[in-house]
Amino acid sequence: MSRAITAVFDDFKRRVQGSFDELNALVESHKLVLTGNLGRNPRQMASYFWLTSHSISGMDSTATIDVCETGFNSGHSAAFFLELDPNIRYHGWDLGEYTAAKPAAALLQKKYGDKRVNVVWGDAKKTVPAHLQATQTKCDIVSVDGEHTYEGALSDLQHFARALKNSTTALVLVDDCCDPGILKAFKQVTFKDRLIQWHSKVQFAPEDMPRDLVPVSRSICHCIGRYLSPDDTSRVHDPDAKHATVAPTPTPQPKKWWQWLS
Numbered sequence: 001m002s003r004a005i006t007a008v009f010d011d012f013k014r015r016v017q018g019s020f021d022e023l024n025a026l027v028e029s030h031k032l033v034l035t036g037n038l039g040r041n042p043r044q045m046a047s048y049f050w051l052t053s054h055s056i057s058g059m060d061s062t063a064t065i066d067v068c069e070t071g072f073n074s075g076h077s078a079a080f081f082l083e084l085d086p087n088i089r090y091h092g093w094d095l096g097e098y099t100a101a102k103p104a105a106a107l108l109q110k111k112y113g114d115k116r117v118n119v120v121w122g123d124a125k126k127t128v129p130a131h132l133q134a135t136q137t138k139c140d141i142v143s144v145d146g147e148h149t150y151e152g153a154l155s156d157l158q159h160f161a162r163a164l165k166n167s168t169t170a171l172v173l174v175d176d177c178c179d180p181g182i183l184k185a186f187k188q189v190t191f192k193d194r195l196i197q198w199h200s201k202v203q204f205a206p207e208d209m210p211r212d213l214v215p216v217s218r219s220i221c222h223c224i225g226r227y228l229s230p231d232d233t234s235r236v237h238d239p240d241a242k243h244a245t246v247a248p249t250p251t252p253q254p255k256k257w258w259q260w261l262s
């Protein structure tokens with residue numbers, strides 16, 4: 001199994017590197033400014049690949065998969081999602097404060113098509129709820145990597161919690177979760193906003209990810225959770241019982257995390 005997954009990942013990496021090279025060339029030629037991104041951290045990319053691939057593997061192969069992400073920056077994580085599956089539609093939110101952001105969005109729109117890439121500019125605390133409401137966008141996968149503060153992460157997580165497709169168990173990835181403010185927000189939305197925490201502070205790679213997929217590189221630190229779908233009222237269990245919607249017996253945690261996603 002491991003060799004097959006490695007081959008798929010190697011092929012994916014080649015494709016996504018093509019997009020990273022185009023984005024990096026754009027940044028370089030125009031001396032644009034950008035900040036930290038997925039393209040700079042192979043270990044984080046391997047972890048995200050493992051998680052998102054499993055998450056979408058159970059979905060209808062013809063349905064559109066909506067990825068909602070705060071923090072577009074220079075488009076590297078967007079390119080990652082867009083290369084992952086042709087059915088993925090990317091919805092991004094970003095301040096646009098770095099000069100690379102808008103040209104990078106234009107490049108990705110040209111490459112993948114306007115219908116698959118949309119970035120909303122401005123403060124996500126306001127633009128996420130406004131855009132979700134105006135367009136009725138519903139998310140299958142959520143990635144939080146925008147404002148790196150407690151307030152910013154909390155706002156993103158709470159707004160996305162209200163924009164999920166029925167019958168979807170949405171994967172939630174929160175980057176830089178070792179930041180105390182971000183971790184506090186992640187813990188706060190757990191249960192209350194129907195988010196079930198799977199891992200907090202993944203610093204090496206998700207449990208059960210084949211070790212030969214994990215490149216030796218910089219450390220990573222993200223939180224992983226899933227939102228329960230809006231029509232699922234049976235599995236919300238809050239150990240504190242403070243925010244419990246329904247608290248029957250807790251769902252037994254499966255041994256493999258991808259069983260837990262389905």
Ligand SMILES: C[S@@+](CC[C@H](N)C(=O)[O-])C[C@H]1O[C@@H](n2cnc3c(N)ncnc32)[C@H](O)[C@@H]1O
Nearest residue numbers: 037038071073076077094095123124145146147
């Ligand atoms: C770490 S970068 C995102 C990296 C990107 N996800 C990637 O891996 O390629 C964070 C981005 O969030 C943006 N940002 C910060 N605060 C924000 C806010 N309140 N609303 C929207 N975007 C914000 C920054 O301008 C920056 O572009």
